Amino acid sequence: MKGTNITHNRQDIIFKKMSVLFKNETLKYYELNLPKIISVKPTELPVINVSDRNMDFVFELEDNSLLHLEFQTTWKKADLLRFAQYDIALFQKERRKINTVVIYSGKYESAESELDMGLNKYKVLQVFMIKYDGIKRYKEIKRKIEKEEALTDKDLMDLVFLPLMRNEKSEEEVTKEALELAITIPDEDKKEAVIGSLLGFSDNYVREEYINKLKEVIRMTKIGASLFEEGVEKGKREGEKEFAIRILSKRFGNQLTEEIKDKIRKADEKTIDYIGDNLLEITIEDLKELLK
Template sequence: MKAIGLDLPPIRDMLPTVIPVAEVKEERIDFLFRLEDGSLLHLEFQTTAATRADMERFAGYDLKLLERYREIIRTVVIYSGRVKEAPVGFDGGSLVYRVTNVYLKSWDGEKEYEYLRERIDRGEELSRAEIVRLIFLPLMKHDGAEGEVAIKAAELAKRIRDEKQNLVFAAIIALSDRYMTEAQKKRLLEVVTMTQIEQWIREEGRKEGRIEGKIEGERQKALNAARVALKKGIMPEDVAEITGLSLDEVLAIRKEMGN
């Protein structure tokens, strides 16, 4: 089957220099890639046309990225096949913000799926551009729902025998909140069972559990210290400063103690 032509200039031109590691959900950003020239590619995914509030949110992300990295930032908004047009930014006076919109409405997802499936069936290695097309597959034009297509894309990715598999899984999982039901998310996790990405998810879950447990333990110590200090007659303002609790929390504790 002949490859489908994809009109994706802003990303297509960058693909040869993209480092295949994505920072996912930083400050709720969908994807952040560092390019080999040092610039940042900020991707946002939308299943509906962005509103002014969305644009201001994207701009806020980029300002934080600029403050942190001091690098050129290019923001591209990828729209699913349902969206035909969307705003490209806003004029806030001193702040004028612009993004590049990419529409998937003209991409035939069914043909693209068959093309990628045949490539994988033949045991051929997918190029970086084809990996991006596999990631975007659920957002292309399809007869079925995006969530079902995401599961099919993950099933294809499971047959990839190199490090690109992890990138596809990570991207689909990261974007699952956009278009997948809870039942579909559960099926997606079943697809990634026994893969490296599942091990990462479980490890991150264990780490978060340990961190949350440590934080909760430290907070409990602070609450106990506040109770002891209040019993000794120390002023609430001083207790708040000593324990790190807010004054409102200390006053609430004193009220519970009947003081």
């Protein structure tokens, strides 16, 4: 995981949310014949002069071994050397067997899995997400949410990994769509687990200049909602209006004119509550109609 993008405190929250989904379902999902996951572990390692990146994810397995999970949207033979260096450092720290699995995005059908160093050979297991139809799964999950049908664990996992599947759009675009769909999940615990996992994993395959946009979308929802509640408790209604304007400006750009902004500032409490509850769903046309 790119250590510069997510603070340690935020990482802890994400890992807790991820553990809801990934303890029991990850290995089954990837068809990996490994012991069950029992916990998510930190990825910081005392590696000197190896890389400025941390490992993506490390899980503790039921047999006391470790699962080292890496996500790749590109392939270079040097990556295998990097993974091997991570595993040596991890083994030096933990003194446990390590199972390394590399997950490749829908761009790849094959890649080298072994680093031959003579007597010593380093090998990883591989999963190629091209076999999963992202477009089909998005439609199926969306339909289930709209019909208020219960989502299975596989549905939740598919939603998290939707950006890595075979898609017509970029990882960034699909991540945003998956996030917006996750926001509509009725079950709050499942919603938070999917959103937290999407944020955690997207940090590995979304370009750095785009990741902040995704985190802003997340702040609009779960964290944004808490900001609204906090504002109510403190009587900061004006601050809530400015918060709404800031978020809507990011969504609509120049379409959110100064006239509309002024109408939001003058709106009554009921209108502001409605806008706050529907920051991601409301359209510019709906907003204009609401503020007439």
